[in-house]
Amino acid sequence: MAKGSGMIKPNMATMLAYITTDAPLTSEACDAALRAAVGRTFNRITVDSDTSTNDMCVLMASGGAGGEAIAPADAAFGPVAQAVHLVCGELARMIVRDGEGATKFVEVTVRGAASEHDAELAAFAIADSPLCKTAIFGGDANWGRVAMAIGKSGACVDPGAFDVVFAGIPTCAGGAALPFDEDAAAAALARHEVDIVVDLHVGPDSATVWTCDLSYEYVRINGDYRS
Amino acid sequence: MAKGSGMIKPNMATMLAYITTDAPLTSEACDAALRAAVGRTFNRITVDSDTSTNDMCVLMASGGAGGEAIAPADAAFGPVAQAVHLVCGELARMIVRDGEGATKFVEVTVRGAASEHDAELAAFAIADSPLCKTAIFGGDANWGRVAMAIGKSGACVDPGAFDVVFAGIPTCAGGAALPFDEDAAAAALARHEVDIVVDLHVGPDSATVWTCDLSYEYVRINGDYRS
Incomplete structure (x- = not known):
């Protein structure tokens, strides 16, 4: 379960997330699984870059499934931690889809980073x-x-090296514009889901974050609420 | 002379600024006066937090006024540097007033910082x-x-110590809400110039930055430009 709409750039944000499992996780295992998942899921979304003063993400393990307690070093920990990560990712993306005024869901991936x-x-x-x-x-x-x-x-960027693929359309290679079909681009961007993939070509690392667009409706919700 | 509208958070930004003087400044004096002024004027404005790829601020001294060349160590340097600072401040604030979609000019001062x-x-x-x-x-x-x-x-903040004066109205003291007259606040915020003053009460330092509001018109200018 998760709740959020604006003031979302979790660290955490105006976000309440509760995850339950019947796996017999020890409290150390809950902590380890949740911290790892949150770092790459809830802490990788942003609606408006604004971070709330009150937010939480809790994982509760009842042990109702029975069996031996699962500690971080146990073989069973990996699959459970992976399941926690999947659930966190789905909830985090649902928060972005529900962002204030959002008309598009946007996945931004940066590869080739230092x-x-x-x-x-x-x-x-x-x-x-x-x-x-x-x-x-x-x-x-x-x-x-x-x-x-x-x-x-602030990331290390070589202005002559990076590529940008915008909504599946290569728009820039080696820092220079590529010709592309404007009609195809307009059609791709008319969809509700837009991917932006950047390859910096300066290193081996990558990260994906999720966000939404900035619409008139965001300004209305956050500006006209007194009228 | 200065030009800017959106993509403004100079470091520099889509901002072109040219300042001329007939004072006989040496190039070292031009550099020293301009760097000091820019750090607290052009580099303290933001329209939308977005920083341009191409911007500049140039100070040209013709020496047309005659007299001895003015180097940074000379007595005449202080007043000229102060004049450069005043001009940079006025130009920087004019850029913000002209921000994309701006309906309000906002001065934000933070005092009592570490x-x-x-x-x-x-x-x-x-x-x-x-x-x-x-x-x-x-x-x-x-x-x-x-x-x-x-x-x-990221600044050092004591949640139980800070004060906020919003458009001249004390709204928060010691981190807690103050009662205020809603009608007076509405009248104060209807003006085109709004000041926000925060006292963090954790140290002796302060800074002022200038910005504008975020309106439907900003979204229109930056979202609907293809239609």
Whole structure:
């Protein structure tokens, strides 16, 4: 179970998430499985870059399934931790789909980064950029705004090396524009799910974050609520 | 002379600024005066948190006024540097007033910070927050969103110590809500200029940044430009 809508860039956010299992996890195993999952699921989503003052994600293991208690070092821990990760990922993405004013669900993947931290910085810079989010709302494969975002992110970027694939359409290779079919791009961006994939070509690491677009409705919900 | 509208969080941004003087500044004096001024003027504005790939601020000194060349160590340097700072500040604030979709000009001051860097972090967190910017667009003295922004900023904050004065109205003291007149707040927020002053009460340093609100028009300009 999870709840969220705006003020979402979990660290945590205005987000309440409860996960239950009947697996007989020890409290150390719950902690280890949940921390690993949250780092790459709930902490990789953003609606508006704003982080709430009150949020939580809890994993409760009843042990109702019976069997030996499962500690982090046990063989059974891996599959359970993987299941926790899957559930966290699904809930996190559901929060983004339900973002305030969202008309598009956006998956941003940065590959070829110098470190996973760099990949995350670059991916969040794209996902949090008002210019990228409004371009997606407007249905434009605006890879220049993606280039701007990775450039300001603080990640190691070689301006002559990066590629951008926007909604399945290669728009930039080696930092330079590629010709692409505007009609195909418009059709791809008309869909409710948009992927942005950037390859920085400077290292081996990657990260994926999830976000939504920035629409009139976001401004209405968060600006006109007093009228 | 300066030009800018969106993609503005100079470091620099899509901003072109040219300043001329007939003072006989040496090139070292130009460099010293401009760097000092830019750090607290152009680099303290934000329209949408997005940083451009191409921007510049140039100071040209013709020496047309005559007299001895002015180097950074000379007595005449101080007044000229102060004049450069004043001009940079006015131009920087004009860029924000001209921000894409802006209906309000917002000055954010953070005092009582542990360092000037902390004050700047907290002030920019408020100025860049979509939730703070939409609240200002909607005319709401929403100090809770200000508290959220300083909390996520990375600056040293004591949750039981900070004060917020929103558009001249004390809304929060010692981290707790103050009663205030809703009609007076609505009238204050209806003006085109809104000040937000936060005192963190954890140190001696302060910083001021300038921004604008986030309106439907920002989304239209940056989302609907293809239609």
